[in-house]
Amino acid sequence: MLDVDGVPTLEDIGKxxxxxxxxxxxxxxxxxxxxxxxxxxxxxxxxxxxxxxxTLTSTPVIDFDKCTGCGNCVASCPGLAIFLLSLKANHAQIxxxxxxxxxxxxxxxxxxxxxxxxxxxxxDVIRVVRLPSLDKSSKTTLITLExxxxxxxxxxxxxxx
Amino acid sequence: xxxxDVLVIGGGPAGMNAALAxxxxxxxxxxxxxxxxxxxxxxKQTHKFFGWAEKGAGTRGxxxxxxxxxxxxxxxxxxxxxxxxxxxxxxxxxxxxxxWSDHITIKAKKLIVCTGAAERMILFENxxxxxxxxxxxxxTLMNEYGVLPAERFLIVGSGNVGVILAYQLLQAGAxxxxxxxxxxxxxxxxxxxxxKVQRLGVPLLLGRTVLGVYGNSRVESAITAKVDExxxxxxxxxxxxxxxxxxxxxxxxxxxxxxxxxGVKTVYVPELGGFVPWHDECGRxxxxxxxxxxxxxxIEEATTASIxxxxxxxxxxxxxxxxxxxxxxxxxxxxxxxxxxxxxSKKVLEGIxxxxxxxxx
Ligand SMILES: Cc1cc2nc3c(=O)[nH]c(=O)nc-3n(C[C@H](O)[C@H](O)[C@H](O)COP(=O)(O)OP(=O)(O)OC[C@H]3O[C@@H](n4cnc5c(N)ncnc54)[C@H](O)[C@@H]3O)c2cc1C
Ligand code: SF4
Ligand code: SF4
Numbered sequence: 001m002l003d004v005d006g007v008p009t010l011e012d013i014g015k016x017x018x019x020x021x022x023x024x025x026x027x028x029x030x031x032x033x034x035x036x037x038x039x040x041x042x043x044x045x046x047x048x049x050x051x052x053x054x055t056l057t058s059t060p061v062i063d064f065d066k067c068t069g070c071g072n073c074v075a076s077c078p079g080l081a082i083f084l085l086s087l088k089a090n091h092a093q094i095x096x097x098x099x100x101x102x103x104x105x106x107x108x109x110x111x112x113x114x115x116x117x118x119x120x121x122x123x124d125v126i127r128v129v130r131l132p133s134l135d136k137s138s139k140t141t142l143i144t145l146e147x148x149x150x151x152x153x154x155x156x157x158x159x160x161x
Numbered sequence: 162x163x164x165x166d167v168l169v170i171g172g173g174p175a176g177m178n179a180a181l182a183x184x185x186x187x188x189x190x191x192x193x194x195x196x197x198x199x200x201x202x203x204x205k206q207t208h209k210f211f212g213w214a215e216k217g218a219g220t221r222g223x224x225x226x227x228x229x230x231x232x233x234x235x236x237x238x239x240x241x242x243x244x245x246x247x248x249x250x251x252x253x254x255x256x257x258x259x260x261w262s263d264h265i266t267i268k269a270k271k272l273i274v275c276t277g278a279a280e281r282m283i284l285f286e287n288x289x290x291x292x293x294x295x296x297x298x299x300x301t302l303m304n305e306y307g308v309l310p311a312e313r314f315l316i317v318g319s320g321n322v323g324v325i326l327a328y329q330l331l332q333a334g335a336x337x338x339x340x341x342x343x344x345x346x347x348x349x350x351x352x353x354x355x356x357k358v359q360r361l362g363v364p365l366l367l368g369r370t371v372l373g374v375y376g377n378s379r380v381e382s383a384i385t386a387k388v389d390e391x392x393x394x395x396x397x398x399x400x401x402x403x404x405x406x407x408x409x410x411x412x413x414x415x416x417x418x419x420x421x422x423x424g425v426k427t428v429y430v431p432e433l434g435g436f437v438p439w440h441d442e443c444g445r446x447x448x449x450x451x452x453x454x455x456x457x458x459x460i461e462e463a464t465t466a467s468i469x470x471x472x473x474x475x476x477x478x479x480x481x482x483x484x485x486x487x488x489x490x491x492x493x494x495x496x497x498x499x500x501x502x503x504x505x506s507k508k509v510l511e512g513i514x515x516x517x518x519x520x521x522x
Contacts, residue, residue, distance in 0.1 A: 002352055003346065003347075004346050004367070005346075005355060005365050005367070006350065006352035006353070006354070006355030006356045007352075007355070007356045007359055032353070032356065033352075033353055034352060035352045035353070035504075035505075036502075036505070037353070037503055037505060038464070038500045038501075038502075038503045038505075038506075055499065055502060056499055056500065056502070057499075057502045057503040078208060078353075079354060079357065080353070080357045081353040081356070081357075099332060100332055101332060101334060113360065113362065114360075115360050116359050116364075117359060117360055117361055117362025117363070118362075133220075134220060138221055156360055157360040157361060157362075159361075
């Protein structure tokens with residue numbers, strides 16, 4: 001629970017989700033940033049102005065129709081609190097920012113984990129890219145996993161097998 | 162003997178910004194830090210910073226430090242003295258800075274103190290055993306010297322420092338058995354920071370304290386237990402953690418020795434981390450020639466330390482008659498107040514109000 005351990009519940013996440021049709025059109029950014037912290041790199045990072053904020057301390061609002069799924073905000077968010085989601089006929093895809101040393105490669109099989117690091121399902125690494133963040137001198141690795149469609153809301157992390 | 166308009170003690174974000182603001186107004190500045198490099202706490206931070214994108218948020222701490230220190234080094238009005246600790250302050254504006262091998266006397270018209278903070282300790286059995294470390298020490302060894310001091314850690318304290326340390330340890334290849342906090346809720350860390358370490362499988366054990374650490378000559382295990390409403394350990398709830406280090410991230414307190422030497426009024430304000438020098442919104446203490454900025458005036462964070470440093474630097478140069486900086490001071494105060502509209506700043510704002518009220522007490 002957010003005000004106990006900082007982890008959002010499915011109910012919290014539900015308030016922020018794009019419509020199903022948008023998820024089916026391809027990657028869209030979804031954030032899990034629910035606290036009024038003074039922070040705005042996500043707004044600055046977006047090339048199409050899809051992320052807005054009333055004031056520096058408001059939580060971000062993503063315009064899912066403007067969002068192109070480019071991932072720039074994912075790479076710049078210091079809270080690692082933004083993910084890209086997309087939904088296909090019988091599977092889902094999620095892009096996760098990853099800053100740990102043992103970066104997996106495309107084609108690897110990994111274990112999909114929930115928000116507490118608990119095992120949920122097996123997952124396939126289908127894309128690994130390094131995107132520049134606002135910090136020009138460093139890049140962030142983004143890992144895209146393919147998971148069962150039913151786990152779109154639960155898998156937010158992974159570990160190598 | 163070095164004579165200068167403005168002496169800035171401490172080269173963290175507050176000190177570097179203070180030095181720049183005074184220097185850009187035309188004042189001669191001497192910036193002293195006890196370490197061999199500028200940057201303060203920023204140097205140890207490998208994570209991307211929160212805050213304002215235009216003030217460097219989204220940028221990793223050490224890169225922020227690099228950028229700022231280049232600006233400082235390229236400014237001809239700033240003279241930098243590294244490896245010297247200011248150990249003496251005399252009321253006529255003379256200061257003594259010492260290195261391992263010698264010392265220098267400094268005469269300054271204005272002083273800006275940006276010495277940052279010291280880590281707190283807590284009491285438990287064998288807390289002086291090798292393997293019990295402050296979070297800052299672990300970060301220095303790991304991120305500045307590339308040495309991982311242990312393999313399996315227990316972290317005490319779930320503020321930003323504790324959860325960021327957990328994250329950095331995982332990045333360095335260590336394991337983090339758990340983060341414990343005596344409070345029933347997250348101890349002040351940003352939710353997103355806490356969520357990102359839990360996602361990687363680090364348990365957050367709330368309402369739990371450390372009873373002691375045990376081992377032959379160094380830590381081999383730690384025992385924690387749940388606490389009741391009075392913060393007393395509950396028998397039967399003990400848990401053993403097989404770790405070789407316990408990192409303490411239980412809070413910081415402002416470093417204020419210099420103010421005591423100078424006879425500046427200090428007040429005890431728990432919301433700001435302990436004793437702090439009384440100061441006005443420009444950072445001016447009860448001695449009109451002495452300013453404070455950054456964590457030394459109250460524990461907060463890097464953006465507020467930077468803006469506070471700029472304000473103090475502008476005000477000091479303004480006092481010396483270099484340039485009318487009052488509009489710039491106003492603009493920076495405005496930026497500071499926008500930053501502090503977060504509910505997380507409530508405590509600091511209450512602390513500042515309480516401190517201001519203590520002047521005539
Ligand atoms: C683990 C951790 C994570 C953090 N993460 C963030 C974050 O994500 N975002 C954020 O905004 N903030 C963060 N902060 C907080 C931020 O780093 C500090 O608030 C900020 O660095 C304070 O700046 P300062 O200039 O006041 O002090 P410091 O950065 O502590 O610098 C003080 C300097 O003074 C020097 N000094 C002290 N005494 C003397 C003396 N007598 N003589 C000479 N030199 C002296 C010290 O060597 C030091 O270099 C974090 C802090 C920690 C510990
Ligand atoms: S994914 Fe790209 S387009 Fe979408 S919100 Fe993030 S930065 Fe903007
Ligand atoms: S950059 Fe990340 S942590 Fe900061 S406001 Fe945006 S989503 Fe939240």
